[in-house]
Amino acid sequence: MLLHTAADTATTVSVNSLWLLVAAALVLLMTPGVAFFYGGMVRAKSVVSMMMMSFGAIAIVGVLWVLYGYSMSFTSGSDWLIPHVLGNPFTNAGLIPLLTSSDGGPDLNMLAFAGFQATFAIITVALISGAIADRAKFGAWMVFAGIWVTVVYFPVASWVFNFTMGPNGLTDGGWIVFGLGVNDFAGGTAVHINAGAAGLALALVLGKRIGFQKGMAKPHNVPLTLLGAALLWFGWFGFNAGSEAAVDGIAALAWINTLAAPAAATIGWLVIEKIRDGKPTSIGAASGAVAGLVAITPACNILTPFWAIVLGLIAGAVCALAVDLKFKLGFDDSLDVVGIHLVGGLIGTLYIGIFGTGIGLIDTGSLTQLGAQAIGAFSVLIYSFVLTFVIGWIIQKTMGFRIKNEDELAGVDTVVHGEEGYALETV
Template sequence: MDQGNTAFILIAAALVLLMTPGLAFFYGGLVKAKSVISMMMMSFGALGLIGVLWVLYGYAIAFPGAEGTLFPWAIDGGALGLSNVLETPEDAAYPPLAFVAFQATFAILTVALVSGAIADRAKFGAWMVFAGVWATLVYFPVASWVFNFGLADDGSFAYGGWITHGLQDVFGVGAIDFAGGTAVHINAGAAALALALVLGRRVGFQKGVHVPHNPPFVLLGAGLLWFGWFGFNAGSELAADGTAALAFVNTIAAPAAALLAWLLVEKIKDGKPTSIGAASGAVAGLVAITPACASLDPIWAIVLGLIAGAVCCLAIDLKFKLGFDDSLDVVGIHLVGGLIGTLYLGFFARGTGLFMGGDASQLIVQAIAAFAVLAYSFVLAFVIGWVIQKTMGFRVKNEDELAGIDTVVHGEEGYVLSDGR
């Protein structure tokens, strides 16, 4: 066993886990002051629930072994409760449980990302039901499509489910998604759009009405997300080597460029660059580089960041033109950014991209992967959300939304200043 790589994976897992509290700060600062606890609790609720479900059966669905690599939905009964991964084989590079822990943090974060689309108006209990069902029916299977590891017939360690390994059999190249552009960001963004449609618009929804109550929280959250993202991207190599180093550098370059591009577009469009724009631009660049971090030269990572920052800055206004209330721009940043990063590889992936010595095959498989995940996640999220809304109710009453759902749902206030405390 390689103790260095084991330590690397465990540290990366801890970094990714930190992203969920970072997301809570990022989202919490963007909502109303009277909704901050509700918003942050949805992230922490996902952390608790998905952490348990992952151990019970999530890993068994996401990583069913070689038999499941080419099938859309499979489960390894021996992995229920992690019973068959407790021991470390003598020839293993790292303990299987290290990989289990690393992938658990991905599942937690992906579910938490969805919550940003329904800020200020969702019941916590209904959110928890949605989170558990969506993770079971959508995230765990999609993770298998992309990340599933299993032994090939020749005994070698095969990578990928039908999106990667299966498409390679058909097109000669598999879809590239190094750290989760499809499985995490497109997946979460599509589900966010579905829930925004199910729950409807907030009271008084229009441009300029709902403003962030705490920009410092947003900047703190973005900083924690960026810090954790090094574990997300570089850690996906599962080894402290040159590929991890490339992913690390690109995780600096792309979001830095996206931050600048967002601020420039914001300055041209609105007259002023904002702190919220800086934070959002960095996150947009991080989203876009996620699938591509190990497959781009750093100069092309900068170009990707510039494109993602500019396009996502413009995309967040689509909700006002199209009339859906994606409260915290999960669609504009994660869905659009994930699509940009995934499709960009079809042109600029090292060795296989259309402009990097390859042909159109890479672009075709990238598009199949992106839109298959988008459609699957959107349809199931809409159905799950609709059923919850029609049965137990997903949205709070309008009067509770206006009064502030922190006190209504959780019996707490984010800021208690009136009595001198």
């Protein structure tokens, strides 16, 4: 019986690790999905630049994550550099300690988890790029990505994703999850609020595009954007269900909610478009789906499917209205990183404090959880915005972040990369 139990345990661990590896591949696919999603929405002469920013994020963040990012984000006990705030970058430098487990071989579960979390860091950086489309230097973007992920994302990930569970609950972790008790299952704060606030800061640093106004530039390739949205939705099942790090009922609930919320959000966005503009659009459908995916991310483990649908409807409608704020407030968030990721992340994170099963206002009659969710969300927002603004401002004043006006008019693809997205030959 003992041998049988040990074998069953080993099999369970292997299945869970396999699921993490598959989920990590799904989440990594989301970054090319972002490249397609953003690439289709910019001008034809900016598509290469836009997509390169996503692929550049894979390159720089992937390297830094292995070198020290995992160590900074995931640590415990005496290995904290600053308890509950920042991990020691040398504890698991190069992931070397993960290469040896109790049986002498590589630690399957920990390496799978490290790979899974690496893809979260990558896509968070890639999401920011949509706010500065058509006007950023690639070299400056790569420098920014390396600095930002180090001083902003890695610490925030340690606040939100890093925790240790004991038989009686949490025993250690980052201050947002361990200290406040915030429910952020898959990154409403660490990924979407973080990226949205950073996008707003960079949009302010780089300034407006030439001729900035509503309707200034229509998406040059709608099918490309729809393909990107499809890849994002597909990969998001790994993003949310994979965050359970196990094959169990919570993972299944997260999967169902990842279907229900964005489906409802698509409807919510299209209804607003029909009322406001008279026509529902395919870009609206794609944007609505992404808004719903953003909103359900922190809440997919704690909502019933019914409340996930309600969340989706709210997020789709509100985000559809929020994307026009840039014209009223005067900041050029090119591809609506603020309107979709910052606003959607806030909606999903705060929604838990009211409708979260067993912890929200409806079930407990208490506003305690809502207060915790709000403190966690706005702490990340402020931290990310301030540091991003400083990083972006320094880069702009030193090496220059924004391309010249004449280069923007000529097209960033040919000026920065010497390539064209669509090279048409004439006979």
